Amino acid sequence: MQLVLLSGGSGKRLWPLSNDSRSKQFLKVLKHGDKYESMVQRVSRQIAESKISKHIYIATSKEQVEVLQNQIENPNLIIEPQRRDTFPAIALAGVYLFSKRYVSPDEVVCVLPVDSYVEDEFFKKLGDMERHLKNSDADIALMGVKPTQPSEKFGYIVPQSSNESAAPDQKPVKVGSFVEKPDHDLAQKLIDNGALWNCGVFAFKLEYLINSLIERGISVSHDDLFQNYQNLRKISFDYEILEKTNNIIAVPYDGAWKDLGTWNSLTEEIDDPVIGKAIVGPECSNVHLINELDIPVAVLGIHDAVVVASSDGILVSDKNSSQNIKEISNHFDARPMYEERRWGWHRILDYSSYDDGRNVLTKRVRINSNKNISYHYHELRTEVWTILSGSGHVLMDGEIKSVKAGDVLSIPPRTKHSIKANDYLEFIEVQSGYGILYDDIIRLCLHWEEVVAHT
Amino acid sequence: MQLVLLSGGSGKRLWPLSNDSRSKQFLKVLKHGDKYESMVQRVSRQIAESKISKHIYIATSKEQVEVLQNQIENPNLIIEPQRRDTFPAIALAGVYLFSKRYVSPDEVVCVLPVDSYVEDEFFKKLGDMERHLKNSDADIALMGVKPTQPSEKFGYIVPQSSNESAAPDQKPVKVGSFVEKPDHDLAQKLIDNGALWNCGVFAFKLEYLINSLIERGISVSHDDLFQNYQNLRKISFDYEILEKTNNIIAVPYDGAWKDLGTWNSLTEEIDDPVIGKAIVGPECSNVHLINELDIPVAVLGIHDAVVVASSDGILVSDKNSSQNIKEISNHFDARPMYEERRWGWHRILDYSSYDDGRNVLTKRVRINSNKNISYHYHELRTEVWTILSGSGHVLMDGEIKSVKAGDVLSIPPRTKHSIKANDYLEFIEVQSGYGILYDDIIRLCLHWEEVVAHT
Numbered sequence: 039m040q041l042v043l044l045s046g047g048s049g050k051r052l053w054p055l056s057n058d059s060r061s062k063q064f065l066k067v068l069k070h071g072d073k074y075e076s077m078v079q080r081v082s083r084q085i086a087e088s089k090i091s092k093h094i095y096i097a098t099s100k101e102q103v104e105v106l107q108n109q110i111e112n113p114n115l116i117i118e119p120q121r122r123d124t125f126p127a128i129a130l131a132g133v134y135l136f137s138k139r140y141v142s143p144d145e146v147v148c149v150l151p152v153d154s155y156v157e158d159e160f161f162k163k164l165g166d167m168e169r170h171l172k173n174s175d176a177d178i179a180l181m182g183v184k185p186t187q188p189s190e191k192f193g194y195i196v197p198q199s200s201n202e203s204a205a206p207d208q209k210p211v212k213v214g215s216f217v218e219k220p221d222h223d224l225a226q227k228l229i230d231n232g233a234l235w236n237c238g239v240f241a242f243k244l245e246y247l248i249n250s251l252i253e254r255g256i257s258v259s260h261d262d263l264f265q266n267y268q269n270l271r272k273i274s275f276d277y278e279i280l281e282k283t284n285n286i287i288a289v290p291y292d293g294a295w296k297d298l299g300t301w302n303s304l305t306e307e308i309d310d311p312v313i314g315k316a317i318v319g320p321e322c323s324n325v326h327l328i329n330e331l332d333i334p335v336a337v338l339g340i341h342d343a344v345v346v347a348s349s350d351g352i353l354v355s356d357k358n359s360s361q362n363i364k365e366i367s368n369h370f371d372a373r374p375m376y377e378e379r380r381w382g383w384h385r386i387l388d389y390s391s392y393d394d395g396r397n398v399l400t401k402r403v404r405i406n407s408n409k410n411i412s413y414h415y416h417e418l419r420t421e422v423w424t425i426l427s428g429s430g431h432v433l434m435d436g437e438i439k440s441v442k443a444g445d446v447l448s449i450p451p452r453t454k455h456s457i458k459a460n461d462y463l464e465f466i467e468v469q470s471g472y473g474i475l476y477d478d479i480i481r482l483c484l485h486w487e488e489v490v491a492h493t
Numbered sequence: 494m495q496l497v498l499l500s501g502g503s504g505k506r507l508w509p510l511s512n513d514s515r516s517k518q519f520l521k522v523l524k525h526g527d528k529y530e531s532m533v534q535r536v537s538r539q540i541a542e543s544k545i546s547k548h549i550y551i552a553t554s555k556e557q558v559e560v561l562q563n564q565i566e567n568p569n570l571i572i573e574p575q576r577r578d579t580f581p582a583i584a585l586a587g588v589y590l591f592s593k594r595y596v597s598p599d600e601v602v603c604v605l606p607v608d609s610y611v612e613d614e615f616f617k618k619l620g621d622m623e624r625h626l627k628n629s630d631a632d633i634a635l636m637g638v639k640p641t642q643p644s645e646k647f648g649y650i651v652p653q654s655s656n657e658s659a660a661p662d663q664k665p666v667k668v669g670s671f672v673e674k675p676d677h678d679l680a681q682k683l684i685d686n687g688a689l690w691n692c693g694v695f696a697f698k699l700e701y702l703i704n705s706l707i708e709r710g711i712s713v714s715h716d717d718l719f720q721n722y723q724n725l726r727k728i729s730f731d732y733e734i735l736e737k738t739n740n741i742i743a744v745p746y747d748g749a750w751k752d753l754g755t756w757n758s759l760t761e762e763i764d765d766p767v768i769g770k771a772i773v774g775p776e777c778s779n780v781h782l783i784n785e786l787d788i789p790v791a792v793l794g795i796h797d798a799v800v801v802a803s804s805d806g807i808l809v810s811d812k813n814s815s816q817n818i819k820e821i822s823n824h825f826d827a828r829p830m831y832e833e834r835r836w837g838w839h840r841i842l843d844y845s846s847y848d849d850g851r852n853v854l855t856k857r858v859r860i861n862s863n864k865n866i867s868y869h870y871h872e873l874r875t876e877v878w879t880i881l882s883g884s885g886h887v888l889m890d891g892e893i894k895s896v897k898a899g900d901v902l903s904i905p906p907r908t909k910h911s912i913k914a915n916d917y918l919e920f921i922e923v924q925s926g927y928g929i930l931y932d933d934i935i936r937l938c939l940h941w942e943e944v945v946a947h948t
Contacts, residue, residue, distance in 0.1 A: 053791070317821055319814065332844065333830065335807040336508070336821045339814025340798065352790040352802055354809050359774065359794025366772055366791045375788065387842040388857050389787065390919065392882040396898055400855070400921050402843050422879045422901050424923040427847040443851055444925060446877050448901050464845065466855050468879040468921050470899060 039091045039168045040141055040244070042116070042131045044124065045078060045098040045106065045152040050364045051300055054351035055328065057374040062299060063153045064105050064378070067328065069309045077153045077298065079109055088161035093141075096152065097131045104380040119267045125278040126270035128240075129256060130263055132247040137260045143245035146171050149275075150181075150239045155307060157293040167241040167289050170210045175285060179241040180213065182234025182288035183295040188225035191297075193218045193236040193276070195288045196228060213286040216276070234288055237295050240275060250279060301326075301344040301353075301360035314347075324357070330376075349375030349385055381409035382459075384467075399469040405430065410458035412481045413489040419471035419478060421449040428463035432456070438493050454482060456489045494546045494623045495596055495699070497571070497586045499579065500533060500553040500561065500607040505819045506755055509806035510783065512829040517754060518608045519560050519833070522783065524764045532608045532753065534564055543616035548596075551607065552586045559835035563861075574722045580733040581725035583695075584711060585718055587702040592715045598700035601626050604730075605636075605694045610762060612748040622696040622744050625665045630740060634696040635668065637689025637743035638750045643680035646752075648673045648691040648731070650743045651683060668741040671731070689743055692750050695730060705734060756781075756799040756808075756815035769802075779812070785831075804830030804840055836864035837914075839922075854924040860885065865913035867936045868944040874926035874933060876904040883918040887911070893948050909937060911944045 045063060052062045066074040075083065078096075085094060096106060097116045106113050116131045128149055135141040146168040154160070160181070167179040182195045198214035216236065217228060248258050256270070257263045263270075271278070280286065298304040305326035312318055314329030319338040329335045330348040337345055344360055346353045353363065375386045388400040405411065405428075413433065429442040433456045434449065441447070441457070449455050451471065457463065483489055500518060507517045521529040530538065533551075540549060551561060552571045561568050571586045583604055590596040601623045609615070615636070622634040637650045653669035671691065672683060703713050711725070712718045718725075726733070735741065753759040760781035767773055769784030774793040784790045785803040792800055799815055801808045808818065830841045843855040860866065860883075868888065884897040888911045889904065896902070896912070904910050906926065912918065938944055 054788075317824055319817065319821070321814065329807075331807075333509075333804065333806045334824075335809070336818065337809045338817055338821065339811030340795075340809055343795065343809075345809055347807055349788065351788045352784075352786075352807060354790070354792045354795055354798075354800055356794030359776065362774065362793055363791070366774070366793065369772055369789075387855060388921070390857070390881060392898075392919075394882070396882050398881040398921075400842060400857070402845070402855070420899060422877075424877045424879075424925070426845060426853040426923075426925060427849070427851050444875060446901060446903050464847075466843070466853075466921070466923050468881075470879070470881060 039164070039241075040093045040135055040145060040147045041085065041091045041095065041164070042128070042135075042147060042149045043078075043081065043094065043096045043152040044127055044149060044238075045096050045102055046121070046124075046127070047153075050368070051361065052304065053363050053366070054348045054353055055330070055346055057350050060105060060374065060376070060378065061102065062304075064102075064109060067304065067308055067313065074313075076109055077155065078106070081150075081152055081154060082110055084156075084158055084161055088158060088164075090161055090165050091148075095131060095135070097127050105378040107380050108378045108383075119264060122267065122270055123272045124238075124275040125273045126267065128247070128275050128279075129251055129270065130260070130267065132244060133251065133258050133263050134260045136244060136248055136258055141244055143243065143248060145244050146241055147244050147247065148239065148241040151237075153298065154237065154239070155294075155296040155298045156291075159293045160291055160295070163289055163291050164239070164241070166210075167239075170287055170289060171241055171243065174210075174287060176210075176287040177242060177246050177283050177285045178280065178287075179210065180280075180286060180288040181237055181239035182211070182290050183237045184290055184292045185225075185229050185233070185235050188222050188229055189235075190219055190222055190225060194220060194225065194228045194233040195236050196231065196233045197288070208290045208292065210287040210289045213288050216281060234290060235295070236276070237291075240280070247279075301346070301355065301363070302357045305344055305357070326357075381411050382406040382462075387466075395472045396470065397472070401467045401469070402426075403465050403467050405457065405459040405463040407459060407461050410456055410486045410489060412484050413454060413456040413492060414479050414481045415452055415454045416478050417480070418451055418475065419469045420451060421455075422468045422470075423447040423449070423457075423465045424468075426464040426466060428459055428461060430457060430459040430463040432458075433489055433493065436493055438490065454492070456486075458486050458489075494619070494696075495548045495590055495600060495602045496540065496546045496550065496619070497583070497590075497602060497604045498533075498536065498549065498551045498607040499582055499604060499693075500551050500557055501576070501579075501582070502608075505823065506816065507759065508818050508821070509803045509808055510785070510801055512805050512831075515560060515829065515831070515833065516557065517759075519557075519564060522759065522763055522768065529768075531564055532610065533561070536605075536607055536609060537565055539611075539613055539616055543613060543619075545616055545620050546603075550586060550590070552582050560833040562835050563833045563838075574719060577722065577725055578727045579693075579730040580728045581722065583702070583730050584706055584725065585715070585722065587699060588706065588713050588718050589715045591699060591703055591713055596699055598698065598703060600699050601696055602699050602702065603694065603696040606692075608753065609692065609694070610749075610751040610753045611746075614748045615746055615750070618744055618746050619694070619696070621665075622694075625742060625744060626696055626698065629665075629742060631665075631742040632697060632701050632738050632740045633735065633742075634665065635735075635741060635743045636692050636694035637666070637745050638692045639745055639747045640680075640684045640688070640690050643677050643684055644690075645674055645677055645680060649675060649680065649683045649688040650691050651686065651688045652743070663745045663747065665742040665744045668743050671736060689745055690750070691731070692746075695735070702734075756801070756810060756818070757812045760799055760812070781812075836866050837861045837917075842921075850927045851925065852927070856922045856924070857881075858920050858922050860912065860914040860918040862914060862916050865911055865941045865944065867939050868909060868911040868947060869934050869936045870907055870909045871933050872935070873906055873930065874924045875906060876910075877923045877925075878902040878904070878912075878920045879923075881919040881921060883914060883916060885912060885914040885918040887913075888944055888948065891948055893945065909947070911941075913941050913944075 063077040095114045194217045196215045197211040316335040324342045327345045382404040384403040391397045425445045518532040550569045649672045651670045652666040771790040779797045782800045837859040839858040880900045
């Protein structure tokens with residue numbers, strides 16, 4: 039079986055921890071043993087432990103490439119040129135497997151969201167889905183979560199026969215129809231008739247997807263589709279494929295399944311009510327606090343609230359109001375202060391702009407073991423690097439030399455430069471000039487072998 | 494009349510805005526016209542506008558000297574060598590006026606707390622106190638605030654005759670006794686009998702204080718007293734002098750008088766509910782937010798709370814719980830992140846410590862027009878300065894040169910250095926070394942004329 043994890047979303051609802059480069063699935067807030075892992079790390083670990091498949095791909099956009107490389111060891115990435123909803127994403131992934139990886143049309147592909155917060159049992163069910171697809175004439179198999187309450191937030195999978203899913207052996211049921219976000223009474227009626235929640239997990243034989251694309255006149259060559267990706271309609275897989283497919287089965291899953299997309303739901307799964315440097319007064323109740331800053335946070339006499347502090351901002355919200363964050367965070371169009379990158383991370387410490395038009399941006403930068411930043415130059419800004427700790431090599435205008443803690447490097451505009459860590463390397467970067475533009479960077483090459491070729 | 498403002502306190506109750514170097518009286522949160530002023534600036538302005546005296550002194554400790562010089566133009570400072578309560582502070586101030594300024598023993602000295610939040614009328618009353626002292630045989634005149642409720646928090650001045658202070662012409666009353674923090678019922682009874690709140694404003698002829706000191710065997714030479722200051726008892730002026738003086742009058746003041754010593758009381762006087770980069774959701778009520786950071790703060794669904802963010806920390810408190818901050822902030826023994834200094838200010842941007850024992854502290858430093866930092870050196874640390882904006886002169890190991898935006902200076906351990914601004918100067922300072930100690934600084938001289946003498 040081929041597994042495709044869909045890693046989407048900008049995750050503004052978890053501001054200020056999530057931002058354009060750090061979606062909710064990358065936040066390391068879920069405890070596992072002594073350590074914290076992100077949703078994408080948790081799902082990857084659960085899949086590995088379940089041993090259901092060795093063929094795991096992550097379908098994502100280019101903005102997430104570096105953070106995925108940072109959080110997952112050697113991920114197989116299928117990169118969308120732009121965001122266009124789940125049908126285009128799944129189409130591109132299927133075509134990639136078909137035309138680039140030569141996966142047999144007969145093989146089962148299972149697609150699941152990377153931010154599914156589920157129990158290990160869930161992943162065993164993926165094996166059941168594959169088995170049932172192979173042993174039946176069904177075109178698509180879905181995972182159907184047994185509802186725990188008549189929620190108005192979810193889509194419901196309605197079985198053809200109302201008795202089917204009540205069976206104790208949890209056999210798959212034939213799907214009759216779908217109902218999106220019913221009101222409370224209808225939801226209760228659907229549940230009474232054996233309906234299941236649609237959790238966005240789809241399995242199908244690769245040929246079923248490929249044939250569906252051919253029928254729609256969509257190219258099944260990856261290079262073609264990648265080139266013309268912007269022409270695909272922005273539509274969900276549910277609307278474009280599921281609702282037009284007659285022969286669908288659903289495999290019931292009777293365990294926990296959660297959408298950790300709001301602070302209210304996420305904090306329910308965070309064991310430690312307080313993460314980071316903080317004091318929560320004993321008179322507080324039901325307060326969750328996550329502090330990623332170096333300065334302390336004190337919370338006194340507050341109830342039913344979430345307090346989150348990061349380099350991007352500070353949130354103080356009643357738990358029930360936390361779903362309003364998405365709108366609020368749109369007001370703050372600041373660039374992310376903290377970013378994970380392919381080679382490590384950087385954090386903005388200070389930004390100043392002066393009356394004479396001069397701008398200065400100060401960053402702390404970490405480069406991980408044996409990693410390097412690209413060989414590049416800037417048109418406008420000067421950079422000054424003060425090496426804090428670690429050692430490595432720097433290449434400036436074709437000349438390579440070793441650097442260590444205490445060294446200071448001045449890099450004027452148009453000077454080509456790159457730096458590579460031995461074990462690790464940390465430095466303070468002061469960018470200054472008349473205009474510091476985010477895209478004032480001309481990258482010459484990425485890999486150190488190519489960088490060294492410039493000496 | 495000689496006015497002595499007492500500037501005391503470490504102001505931990507207004508954490509995270511106040512810290513050891515920035516007490517509550519220095520916080521610029523009170524609106525005046527378009528600008529914000531601190532309590533000390535407000536009181537100084539009110540005194541100047543009232544024209545009651547040109548002889549204004551501020552009694553303070555050496556920790557506050559630089560911030561006072563920064564906030565008040567050319568303050569006359571009487572500096573305690575250490576903190577020892579109000580009796581020693583007033584004794585030192587009186588002796589300073591007597592032995593250093595040759596103030597006539599016959600002249601009236603009026604002492605008032607620098608953090609009195611009062612109406613302009615209050616300062617006119619100071620003139621009344623002087624007049625009544627001169628026209629009566631009273632030894633001490635107090636300001637007595639007309640109580641607005643039977644508060645249990647204050648000290649009460651009880652008149653000898655219960656009818657006196659009810660007089661509409663607000664004549665001074667003879668003081669019979671003092672009651673500290675009575676319970677509610679006693680407070681009501683005292684108020685019914687004409688008692689007034691003691692707001693810590695004392696006036697006396699200088700000779701009365703000097704004679705009181707001589708009686709106690711305390712030196713009335715300033716240099717002597719300064720040298721032996723640590724031998725003075727830590728006791729308040731109220732206990733040591735007031736309660737032992739028979740002939741005291743109180744001048745009633747019928748206007749606003751507030752103790753802005755907690756977030757709850759301070760925010761009542763802050764016109765703008767939101768100061769700084771922030772969004773407070775429309776569903777919030779009675780929320781005050783002060784954000785001194787560059788990153789935004791969002792508050793959603795919260796009521797009756799104060800949210801304060803500064804370089805030192807973040808506070809989220811129910812307004813009624815805000816008096817508990819003092820204890821809480823004792824847990825955070827971090828050094829202040831933001832400090833106002835004689836020559837400008839500096840703010841810590843980042844602190845890192847590495848496994849090999851290396852420490853790095855990154856600061857943003859501003860030097861104001863024509864100011865300079867001391868000529869000094871460090872034993873252990875290297876400093877790297879990247880000039881952000883402005884221009885000035887730097888002296889390193891006897892050599893002077895001009896500096897401007899874009900320049901980078903490396904200052905190894907034991908290298909003597911100073912820097913002076915022309916209009917202003919801002920730079921990023923990266924301190925690094927094996928051990929960065931706060932007191933690893935050997936100051937050679939303070940004033941630029943002396944600094945230049947080292948070339």
